[in-house]
Amino acid sequence: MPTCPLAHLPTCPLAHLPFSPMHTISIKHPILEPRDGLLLGNGDLSVSIYQKPNQIVWRFGKNDVWDRRLDLSDSPRPSHIDEIAAGIRDEGWTSHGFIDGQGKALHGTNNEKRMQELCDGPPAYAKRPYPCPKPVGELAMHLPVDLPPMQIDQRLTIEEGLITIICRWPNGVKVHVDCFIPPEPNVLVVRWHIEGWTNKTATGSGTPVRFSLYRWSDPTIEAYAARLYAETGFKYFEGVLQARKSKPLSAPETDRVDDHYVIRQQFYPDLSFKDGFKYVLAPINPHIDITPVDMPGPDEARLHLIPKDDALNGWLITAMGTSTDEGGAEAIIRRVARLISDTGADAVETWAQDSIHSAESFWRRSSVSVDDQMMEQTWYETLHARRCAFRPDVIAPGLAMPSTVQDYSLWHGDYHTNYNYQSPFWGDLTANHLDLADAFYPGMAPMIHLGRKLARDYWRCRGTFIQLSGYPFEIEDDPYGTGPLCRMAYMTGWIANHYWWRYRYTLDRGWLEDQGYPVLRDCALFYTDFLKPDEEGTYHAFPSGQGEYFYTGKLEDYTDRPQVIRHARYCLNIALQAAQILDSDESFQNEWQDRLDHLVVVDDPILLKFSSEEKYRYILNAPEFTAYDVGHIPRPEDAPVFLQTTTDNALWRNYFGQFPWTLMIQLRNRAYHPERDYAAVWAFINKWRRPNGTIRAMSEADYGYIGVYTESQGILAPLQEMMLQSWDGVIRLFPAWPTHINASFTTFRAEGAFLVSATWEAGGVKHAEIVSECGGICRFAGFFSGQMVVQDDGGSRIPYTVQDDVYLFETTLGGRYRIGID
Structure with missing residues (x-):
């Protein structure tokens, strides 16, 4: 089959439909935290905009800014699958914690120390706060002071990627601000003009506005955990605090790149950057005086930015470079500074036009119109958030949007592969946004590479094993090598599905051959070797749990679990189809067909009373949308328990993050009935939707201030599957x-x-x-x-x-x- 020459065709067949009126998000009150601020971004560099007293603040985030330390010094040798099999089968292991596992061997053990090691959570994960993404820094615009109370109007125009902020005072002073991030380079552009600043209304002897660019010092984990508990009542990092072996990053510094002041943050050495990853932030405008704040006391690096003239209008560029950029962190600063030196404000205008054209191109790829304003707005707001922090040439964020991450992250802010990482990508292909869908793959590449080592060394398998927790950069060994969750087999197939869907939605044979099939093949080879035949030739999966739970002492809890078998079956099937399309690997095809022909049955269509159509749809449906891990397959006649709008429903009470996944399962099984259920879905979205258009994944009342978790962006998928x-x-x-x-x-x-x-x-x-x-x-x-x-x-x-x-x-x-x- 030839590669489709029209793959990725962006043309809209209803292109005559107007884009106006444009979709906007309007906030007419101050926003006090970055997680609730309006978002801007180009898929790599992003900002959240919020307010402090007399300040507009831009919180920067960038996808590749991670503390990449993986400290394995206290970690025992990672679990081998044979050890776990013997522990479950022969010794009857039980455990009761993800840090201190409190392991017991119900049938006795000949190695108590090793049993305890393998039941405890991995020290590199449970007793260290890193690896984790890191916040970058902030730009603050200092507004006029000594004026009557201010009114603020913040507006994002989604189809233009432009935010406008108007600050008004009763005496007639107005500060107009607009800002954007062009598709390239990685710069934030802020423009302003001021009205009503006269001899009668002016206050103070300085300019009406000025700026600060700063990065605070990384706090100790003890200080951060204490502040988190003091402010929210939420305790976390207990294992880290017990270990007392963590240290923060070195303090940020003010420095120079050629003649330009910058703020520089240096990280510790890692496998990719022998001298350590770093980033630099640089304010650029020849008409602004830039001076470092060199005073004893403040635990930060700060630059003061004072306009040279009356500051009634102007612009400011903040450029950011990191070690992953071409030429290194300083190269982009030099390029931007040279361009501004040569063209001045013309460069700003060019970037403004580039930003608008990029937004227009993005929004031409698809559109929706619904006689329900909130549902329509949710679709646009969610895609806008994804556009800010996802693009195909850089690694994708972990659990949280980069401009909203905290100094330390719950669950390391990692790539969690039992739905969290996958969820935001579910709707991209249907939305005709291959640009967003392809952002899935760069960050997975290091995990797939490491997975080949893990499969070989700890499973005795070919192919690759996808760990529950991983990171989008090179690390030396298993980051989650002990504990009851360390050897679960279902995530490997879950990740593989995204490589198959990319082909199915585009029929791009070239992409399948070059990028998709190598991953599908290796995931299938892992299952090929993991599955073992019994005396009658039926293949079984042991040992592997499903979902997330402790060792139970019960053999059946780790044998042929439905979630594992479903993913193994689906992965083998799609790898077989891909190999047949490419006319490749005949010997592998034979192995995969053998496993499929003799794989144990976990969902008997006769017992489930499936019709012939339901059986056909079951085979085609991805396992993650067949059933929740430990739950039954929903049936059309089931009551919609998941839609209960009461606090005994966790999805309603504190955990919307799993709602898109649950809704997809109901839709795929025709257990969602629109006339009955649409109003409840509307209520869920309305409850958890924030003023900035994001949807909160987890309740702050229970989890504290953890940032904007991307898993809620998965709501795109069920909204679209209601329509197509x-x-x-x-x-x-x-x-x-x-x-x-x-x-x-x-x-x-x-x-x-x-x-x-x-x-x-x-x-x-x-x-x-x-x-x-x-x-x-x-x-x-x-x-x-x-x-x-x-x-x-x-x-x-x-x-x-x-x-x-x-x-x-x-x-x-x-x-x-x-x-x-x-």
């Missing part, structure tokens, strides 16, 4: 949409490399358009209120057939087809 599904081989138009709410979408992407636009009106599909990027048979379904007709772009009717309420017609490469009522 294609995972079962059929393009289903509005399969789970309420009849009374009109809606439309343009250029959603469907499996098979189809771009789909459709309108739902008065309880049925009014019309649709499909672009076939690669040709082939198009299968679609939807409720039409009359006789359906298919026409090509020239108006000629296209014949179709109907099989079980599914319409089928032949498409040509690049063909455009209109579907409507005759």
Whole structure:
């Protein structure tokens, strides 16, 4: 099969639809914390904007800014799968904690010390606060003081990627600020002008506005944990505090790059950067005096930025460079400074236009319109947040948006691979944003590379093993090598799915061959060797738990767990399909087919009373959307317990982060009924949606100030699957949409490399358009209120057939087809 020449076609078949009115987020009160501030970003550099007394503050974040220390000095030898198998099967291990496991061997053990080591949480994870992402620093605009109380209006125009802030005082003074981050280079641009600053309204003897650029010193973990507890009542880092072996980063410094003052933060050496990772922040404008604050006492690095003239209008560039940038951290500072020196304000205007054009290009890829403002706004706000911090040429964030991370992070802010890392990516392909979907892969590459060592050394398997916890950079060994969660087999298949979906939505054979299949192959080889046959030739999975729980002393809790078997089956199947498409690795194909033919059955379709269609859909459905790890497969007749809007439902009380995943499971099993359930979904989103358009994943009342967790961005997927599904081989138009709410979408992407636009009106599909990027048979379904007709772009009717309420017609490469009522 040749590579599809029209893959990634961005053209919108309904391009005549206007973008206006643009979507905005408006906040008319001060925001006191970065996690609630309006977001800007280019996918790598991002900021959150909030306020302090008499200040507008831009909190910087960048995806690659991590404290990369992995301290294995107290860690025992990582668990080997044979040790765990013997511990479960022969010794009856139990445990009761993720730090101190309180391990016991119910049947006795001949090595008490080793048993305790393997039941305890890994010291490198449980007793050290790093690796973890780090905040970068802040730019503060100091506003006029000694004035009557201020009113503030903050507005993000989503389709332009522009934030405007207006500060007003009763005496007529106004400060207008607009800011943006262009697609490149990594700079924040702040422009301002001031009205009403006269001899009568002015205060003080200085300029009306000035700036500070600063980075505070990394606190000790003891100080940070104490402050977290004092402010929130939430205790964390107990293992770290007990160990007393952590030390903060060295203090940031003011320095120079050539003639330009910068703030520099140096990190400790790691495998990738022998002299340590570093970043620099540099304010640039020849019309602003920049001086370092060199006073005893302040535990920070700070630059004062004072405009040279009356400061009634002006602009300021803040450039950021890191060790991962081409030429190193200082190179971007030199490039930006040279450009400003040569072109001055013209560079600012060029970046402004680049920023708008980049935003316009992004938002042309798809759109939605819903007669429910909050649902429509949620779609745009969520995609905007993803655009700020995700792009395909840099590593993706860990648990939290980079401009909202704290000095230390819960769960190390890591790549958590049992839904957290995957969740924000679930909706990208359907939204026709390959740029966002492809951000999945750079950060996974180090984990896949390390996974080959882990599979070989600790599982005696070929291929790669994906650990529960990982990091988007090179580390020397297993970061989570002991404890009851250290050898769970299901995450490997979960990660593999994203490489298969990328192919299914684009039919890009070249991408599959170069990038997708090597990962699919290695994930499948891991399962090939992990699964072991019994005397009758049936393959079983032992030992591996599912979900997250302790050692229980029960053999059955680690044998053929449904979550493990489902992922093994699906992974072997998609690797086999990929190898067949590429006509590659015949011997592997034979092994994979053998495992599939003889794999133990965990979901018996007869016992589950599956119809033939349900059995077919079960095979095609990704395991993560079949059932929650330890739960049953939802059925259409089930009551919607997960939608209870009471505090006995954790999703409602304190943990929206798992809501998108739960909703996807219900949708895929047709257990979600729009007329019954839509209002409750609306209530969940409305409860957890913040003024800046993000959706809080975990309650601050229970978890403290942990930043904006990206897993909630997974809400894109179920919102879109209410309007379009294609995972079962059929393009289903509005399969789970309420009849009374009109809606439309343009250029959603469907499996098979189809771009789909459709309108739902008065309880049925009014019309649709499909672009076939690669040709082939198009299968679609939807409720039409009359006789359906298919026409090509020239108006000629296209014949179709109907099989079980599914319409089928032949498409040509690049063909455009209109579907409507005759």
